[in-house]
Amino acid sequence: MSTPRTLDAPPGTRDTQVRRPGRGHRPRRQRLTWRRAVRRDWRLYTLVIAPLVFFAVFRYLPMIGNVIAFRRYEPGGNLFGEEWVGLHYFQLFIHDPTFWQVFTNTLILGGLTLLFTFPAPIILALLLNEVRASGLKRFVQSISYLPHFLSIVVVAAIIMQLLSDNGVVNQGLHAVGHAPITFLQQPGWFRQIYVSSEVWQTVGWGTILYLAALTTIDGQLYEQARIDGANRWQQTWHVTLPGIRPTMMTLLILNIGTFMAVGFEKILLLYNPLTYPTADVISTYLYRVGVVSGSFSYAAAIGLFDSVIGLVLVVSANYLSRRLVGASLW
């Protein structure tokens, strides 16, 4: 239910939402048994059959399929494995030095991505918000959305072209008398390349929700701030930022939720054995172990560990956000 939120609403009221008037009829409705519900709405229920089959087969069955992390699975054999081996595969990866390396890489790459891709759209939105000429503003917006619509394959291809031995970047280095750098072959460069291309691709699109939130800030708040003697910067700090804080928190929680899933497809396209020391992350490692080498149970154990961390992260981020700033996803 979208409760209209005002800036001065006390934080406590945010989650205890206003009950719709319709809910008042509840006591009378409680009588509705399944039999009567189905008789009345059976046509509606037929509409959910196909989608429910989809969710059951392609979403929940794979969740159950994770039992192969505890069972020995043979390619082509039983979907749920052959025999119980307990925590065997978990012990295997706990003692696998490569696992800990890709785990560390995942944390670093995820952390850096969050550090740069989360604030970038906020800054761009604030800058765009200060533009008086609406034509210029719209032009910049349209251009900055563009990379969002590209396939990740195209983005990877463009990165490779720009960073090739005779690409634009090395042309620039050549112009200042620097020897060419083989960027994509050096582990020391991977993180910079990954994070900057991520910012390039997401910054414009990310401004949409912030710009929408900015337009809803009450103009009177700025007037009062000015009367109190606040300069532009102080107005931004004390009026604008608090005004878009719910949006910021929501997007932060969502970002944290995808923290462990750092751009699997992009890394798969951009990395190579030379850059594994920094580029290999959990998802790419389990892809190679499972799909390429066929150790499905081992890879499933790593994957399950990964998914559980992801779930714990989003739940705790949501909890913290609700406690600290009163904004939450659920």
Next chain:
Amino acid sequence: MVNISMLRPERKAAPGAPPARVRIRPGRGYRVFQVVNALVLTGVVVVTLYPFINILAQSFSSEHAIETGRVNLIPHGLNLTTYKTVMSDSMFWRNYRNTVEYTAAATFVSMVLTTCYAYVLSKKQVKGRGVLIGIAVFTMFFNGGLIPNYVLVSQLGLRNSIWAIVLPNAINVFNLLVMKAFFESLPGELEEAAAVDGLSTYGILWRIVLPLSKAVLATMILFYAVTYWNSWFSAFLYMDRSELFPVTVYLRNIIAGATVGADNGTAGDTALQIAANIQAVTIVLTVIPILTVYPFIQRYFVSGVMLGAVKG
């Protein structure tokens, strides 16, 4: 239940509505800021467009000019031979046609499933609605993971068929919630009147609700279509024969230097290198459809994002 309502602050803040702006007499510092700001934003535009123009320049350049590092924003050794080379490759067109077919089929299936589910979820009186919403939303935060999905799709015998692309991602929960929010915003009286006139639930959905929802349907079709057009990984994972690849996998194999088939994720590892101008032309030809429709569909995308923020 997801409640993302804080993302979308108020109804009146429709896109395009004039922002609430304070009139202020600009001081000197602020004027300086305006100039700097304009410069920064120009920089953003330049940085965004530069790679595109560079690729475009390369696609019209000779291989020799690229290898000697002379192609930046302007083509060197202007020619169209590379375009002719790429466009004469029958596999390229075959894969391009695959992309069109996969996108059309997958978008259709996604739309049917998403619409049906979203419509039921939008009906407050349906018993078990909370559970139905929960089933969908939970999958946003927890999923089976790559390996169980891979095992499942393989065991279902979907490899090397279009269904491997269409089925596993048929419902996007974000899109589902957008549609649900839209259906909820429709006035209930129309449907009640239609029911009184004797239309069944299906009739109401087909003749009343969907015609009223053209805007959101168009947006959802675009969301799905662009996603499927751009997708490559499902095809890469589940298809072994190059005549089944979509054009994104064709491009991926070109940049990975592989000539045929998938070499399983060791991009850049292969000895064979495809000339840079061929790569550039393939990139250009792959993105052209997106770039041509982009100016027209961009608005729908923005409005879709705003709708999605109404509420989960």
